[in-house]
Amino acid sequence: MKAQQDQLHIYNSLKGEKEPFIPIKAGKVGMYVCGPTLYSEPHMGNMRTFINFDLIYRYLLHLGFEVKYVRNVTDAGHITNSAGQEVDSIGEAAKAEQLQSLEIVYKYALKFQELQRIYNLLSPSIEPTATQHIQEQIEIIEQILDNGYAYEVNGSVYFDTRRYMQDFHYGILSGRKVDELENETRVLNAQDEKRFFADFALWKRANPDDMQIWRSPWGNGNPGWHIECTAMSTKYLGKQFDIHGGGMDLKFPHHEDEIAQSCGSFGCNPARYWMHANMLNVNGQKMSKSFGNYFLPKQILEGSTGLFEKAYSANVVRFFMMQAHYRSNLDFTQEALNAAEKGYARLMEGLKTLNQIPTSSSSFDIDALIASFYKAMNDDFNAPILVANLFEAVKQINLINDGKASISIQDKMRLKATLEAFIYDVLGLTPENTVGETRLAPVMDLVLDLRQQARTNKDWTTSDQIRDGLAKAGIVVKDVKDGTTWS
Numbered sequence: 001m002k003a004q005q006d007q008l009h010i011y012n013s014l015k016g017e018k019e020p021f022i023p024i025k026a027g028k029v030g031m032y033v034c035g036p037t038l039y040s041e042p043h044m045g046n047m048r049t050f051i052n053f054d055l056i057y058r059y060l061l062h063l064g065f066e067v068k069y070v071r072n073v074t075d076a077g078h079i080t081n082s083a084g085q086e087v088d089s090i091g092e093a094a095k096a097e098q099l100q101s102l103e104i105v106y107k108y109a110l111k112f113q114e115l116q117r118i119y120n121l122l123s124p125s126i127e128p129t130a131t132q133h134i135q136e137q138i139e140i141i142e143q144i145l146d147n148g149y150a151y152e153v154n155g156s157v158y159f160d161t162r163r164y165m166q167d168f169h170y171g172i173l174s175g176r177k178v179d180e181l182e183n184e185t186r187v188l189n190a191q192d193e194k195r196f197f198a199d200f201a202l203w204k205r206a207n208p209d210d211m212q213i214w215r216s217p218w219g220n221g222n223p224g225w226h227i228e229c230t231a232m233s234t235k236y237l238g239k240q241f242d243i244h245g246g247g248m249d250l251k252f253p254h255h256e257d258e259i260a261q262s263c264g265s266f267g268c269n270p271a272r273y274w275m276h277a278n279m280l281n282v283n284g285q286k287m288s289k290s291f292g293n294y295f296l297p298k299q300i301l302e303g304s305t306g307l308f309e310k311a312y313s314a315n316v317v318r319f320f321m322m323q324a325h326y327r328s329n330l331d332f333t334q335e336a337l338n339a340a341e342k343g344y345a346r347l348m349e350g351l352k353t354l355n356q357i358p359t360s361s362s363s364f365d366i367d368a369l370i371a372s373f374y375k376a377m378n379d380d381f382n383a384p385i386l387v388a389n390l391f392e393a394v395k396q397i398n399l400i401n402d403g404k405a406s407i408s409i410q411d412k413m414r415l416k417a418t419l420e421a422f423i424y425d426v427l428g429l430t431p432e433n434t435v436g437e438t439r440l441a442p443v444m445d446l447v448l449d450l451r452q453q454a455r456t457n458k459d460w461t462t463s464d465q466i467r468d469g470l471a472k473a474g475i476v477v478k479d480v481k482d483g484t485t486w487s
Contacts, residue, residue: 008063010243011327011380013251013274014173018380023242024272029060029067030241032233032271034250035127037074038108039093044332045280045287047119047297049247051318051428052277052326054121056245058426059377071124072232075105075131076212076223088222091211101211114471115297118314120428128232130223134214136231137223140265141202149264153193155205155219159260161198168263170198173274174252200257202227226257233270234262244271248278281331282307301476308334312341315429319344322383322427343391347423348431350394353401354416360406369393370418377426386422393419448477448484 008021023029033053036042042050053071060067075090094104116123130137141157144150149164150157161170161178171177178198201224206213213220233244239262246255255274262270279286282293295305303311312320320340324330369392376385393415399405407415423429447466454462467477477484 006375006378008378009380010273010275012272013276014269014271019273021273023065024240027064027066029065029243030237031057031060031067031069031243031245032229032237032241033069033071033124033244034229034246034254035071035073036108036112037089038105038112039089041108041111041296041298042115043287044295044297044300046247047115048280048321048330049277050116050121051119051321053245053275054428055322055326055383055426056243056275056381057122057124058428059381062421062426067125068237069122069124070126070128070233070236072229073109073127073129074225074228075109075129076134076228088207088210088212091209094211118301118476119297119318120314120430122428126236128236130228130232131212133228133231133235134223136235137227138203138216140231140234140261141227142217143265144202144261147264149260150202151195152218155221156193156201157203157218158194158199159202159257159264160195161200161260162196164260164264168260170260171256172269173259174256176252176256200224200226200253202261226254227261229254230258230261230265230270233258234266239266239270240268241271243273243275245275245277248276251276275326277326278329281329283333284331287332298476307332308337312337313432315432316341316344319347319387319427319429322387325380325382325384327380343387344429346394347390347429350397351416351419351423353394354397354412354419357397357400357407357412359409359412361408362406363408363411364396364400364405366407366411366415369396370415373418373422383427386427390419390422444475451477452484 009018010021011018031053033050035050036046050071057067057069090101090104094101097104099107115121141150144159145152145157148160150159152158164170165178182197203216203218203224204222205218206220206222210222212222214222233241244255244258251274255276259269262268281287282291282295285291285293287294293307295307297317299305300308300312300317301314316337317340320332320337321330323336323340323343369389372389372392373386376382376389379385396405400407447470451463451466454460454466470477
């Protein structure tokens with residue numbers, strides 16, 4: 001563990017306040033983050049959550065913690081929609097694209113892996129899938145039934161919320177009150193299997209048109225959405241672990257129901273610290289297809305969002321996201337993106353200048369500057385303050401370069417190592433490789449010529465293979481009116 005930092009504090013959504021971070025096992029951290037559901041590409045709001053928790057993961061590693069980072073993949077189709085109904089999202093996508101469920105899952109898994117590479121996300125320690133853990137889900141459901149917190153109806157199993165509330169606090173995370181929820185929810189009718197409006201599915205019996213079906217003690221069916229995360233998080237991190245994270249939109253009902261399932265089966269809340277990343281706005285409005293401001297993570301790199309005048313690199317987008325605290329709203333605007341582009345360039349230029357500045361026997365107060373980096377991140381991973389302090393370091397570098405300040409050789413090397421650690425290892429930025437792009441240009445011209453010949457000959461298979469192969473290498477090919485561009 002690094003010695004010069006103050007105590008790390010984390011905002012715990014469970015308590016509604018910042019708390020000192022004290023892991024269950026000294027020097028080790030177990031962290032679970034809800035990952036993608038593989039029925040479509042993640043939108044930019046999803047990517048913001050993944051990038052924020054990548055930042056958190058990186059900083060914990062930087063502090064010297066041994067981190068077991070588990071981020072699941074939901075590849076079983078049933079999730080709960082806004083009306084509280086179970087919907088086979090993957091099956092619906094498969095039917096719409098005239099594919100099998102496994103094909104849909106594989107297609108969007110590849111797309112998510114590509115986005116991880118492009119946006120420089122570190123791989124989790126473990127990335128389990130829901131369909132690989134059906135047996136674990138069944139076993140937890142059986143335990144909840146044995147403990148009296150669930151009931152079976154016609155091959156489906158539901159969590160018994162009213163029975164649970166006799167022993168535990170339902171709403172402990174979200175602050176939602178069941179009587180208030182009841183006023184917002186439709187009245188149960190005779191066809192409903194649930195005994196109470198707040199009950200939720202642990203297992204759903206199979207429908208005739210389901211594309212994914214598993215055997216269970218209650219008959220063929222599918223797991224509920226929430227039980228998947230309970231099974232995967234506790235399998236790899238134990239019945240109680242340090243951090244559970246996800247987007248703010250998952251706090252209720254998903255995370256609330258995870259707590260209920262863990263208490264109903266194991267008798268305890270699964271995580272000591274619950275962390276939630278906030279939402280994304282675009283030009284002052286919540287990101288939504290209905291508002292016409294919805295875009296995918298690759299579209300902003302291609303310049304095809306229809307919302308901004310040009311394309312931006314993944315580095316710039318990632319750096320832009322660091323301008324807002326993970327718990328704050330983030331507003332994508334043209335002006336803010338342009339400012340981030342300039343800021344990123346200024347930061348990289350500062351590192352370049354640092355290599356060239358002269359040294360002397362005296363130094364400015366480098367200890368205070370470095371301490372400010374840790375102070376920012378130890379305050380609930382406050383990346384915007386860290387960025388401001390990094391710019392203060394760039395200001396000092398420029399003063400030294402102009403002969404208005406001085407630095408010793410030892411402090412110069414220390415500052416260089418610290419800046420690179422925070423810029424590259426913690427923020428996850430990378431240098432823009434303009435020299436590499438220049439050398440690659442003739443090769444790309446040849447590759448794109450071959451692709452164009454394939455398109456002219458209507459050889460769409462070869463054309464798509466070239467495009468997809470380049471995408472795996474992080475090179476985005478875009479067909480425009482006057483030809484083809486790449487970035």
